[in-house]
Amino acid sequence: MTPSSGPSLQAGPSRKCPDDQASHCPKLRPIVPVSCARSNHYGAHHHLGPCRQHLTDPDARTKLVIAALTIAAFAIGLDTFVIIGTLDVISRDLAISTGAAGSIISIYALCYAVFAPLNAWMFKAVSGHNVQILSVSLFIIGNLICAIAPNFHTLAAGRVIAAYGAATFTPTATALAARISQCGFVYT
Template sequence: MNIKNFSIVTGLFLGVFVVGADSFIISPLLPQIAQDFHATISQTALGVTTYALCEMIGATLFGPLGDRFSKRKLLITGMSLFLGATLLCAIATNLATFYIYRAAAGLGAALFLPNVWAFIGSYFNGQLMNKIMGISMAGLSLSVAVGVPLGSFLSQLSNWHSAFWASAALTVFSLILIIAIIPNTTAQNQKISYLVNFRNVFKAKNVIHTLLLDFFWMFGFYLVYTFLGSFLADHFHFSSGKAGLVFLIYGTANFIAASTGGVIMNKLGRVKSILFNACASLSFRLALGLFSNSILGLIIFLILLAFSMGWGVTAISAYLVTLSTQNRSTLMSFNSSALYLGLTLASIAGGLIYQGLGFWILGIISSFSYAIVILLIKGLH
């Protein structure tokens, strides 16, 4: 990789990292935010739902923009909106305004993330694209390994607001790098309407199957992950700092997996890599629920799950970005919509299930979601 490509990847990696950190930061902080706003865990989890819902809707609406205009400008605009919303989250004083600010952050992320994946797919090719996709996806994993525990530790030193101040500071640094490093691009479909972009995407071979399996993959993931911090606090009486250590272990393993995802794909192929890791995720999710009474067992299966997740999600994104080369931004916006639809439904359903039936049921239901993923992979050809 030459210096120019390395600089581009660095800028994208950091941008994905800060957006990812903000996406995941609420999980270990839910108990503290709920206490501060005099709300229940399920009510506070609506902050996750609001963010996800706005990113899901926003990604669908913004998707064709990347096929019509410069991806660089859209990356800068999305990151700027995200920065402003994150600053507002840091000064939120009640649950209602917190929801509003999280919604704005979701819209910024909706404009930014799909264009990251679309830019990678259009700027890089072949095995190099697999490698770059893996490195960039590792930004999300690093956000779990470093961003989330950092937010937990900052909340211990001060309060949960500090986590958002730190996120805003990192966003400023990332935005400066993106402005300085990412090259301008010329869109190929400036005269094509929104509806034609949507039609072209859904007519492409295997797109619907892949988006559906991505939805069920993310639903199964977030069903457990969103409430992991709450479970550690309720069942093991962990502080947010101790819970942060668990997220650090998971995130580090996931970061290693995502960083090497391109190597796995180049050896197995993208579809086989998705299938292998879906089967592994099913097994580890089920074990995660069954061994939820043992902190050692919980951590062991979290590590195993992190590897299957890191390799699997990277393979899905790398496969999907090749399916509609003329409409990559629109296609990857639907990928984000599928992801955050899974997060939205998981946070709603998971809150009810967690409070009513317990954490281990979340693991079992998550396993059924991965069984559906495996069936959908069989339909790829």
């Protein structure tokens, strides 16, 4: 092996950018090959060349990003269906029928189905990091509105906002996770 002269955009066969084009992964931090050093963790090298383990294993930041995306996707998925078990309570609190309370599930699902493709088109020129922050913020705001809703219309508006945030988050998170797994990079 030859010594590494700096950051590499291709960190091994399993971590190449699609089509072997570094330009396909803009705004991404490359994985820096690290030489193995058994006895000294401060940079002393017993042999030259990148260690295969460091080239193929995701770093801590990549694992943290994937874990955060997974937890957020789970929360959004849970929010979609957890309301089913609370329809009786919602109908009593808002003095509406259980059927009317159940319509908020349909409102959420319909808005999600409409907003997901529209958001992918609308936010295609915006950085994934900013879209993730916006989507999670909208999702939280929508659910806070639902939590304090004094009537059905406010509850429905909160579910529309939450669905908009969820419909923005899911495709962006999926694309980000795919990019990380293909390129081995994370947004900076």
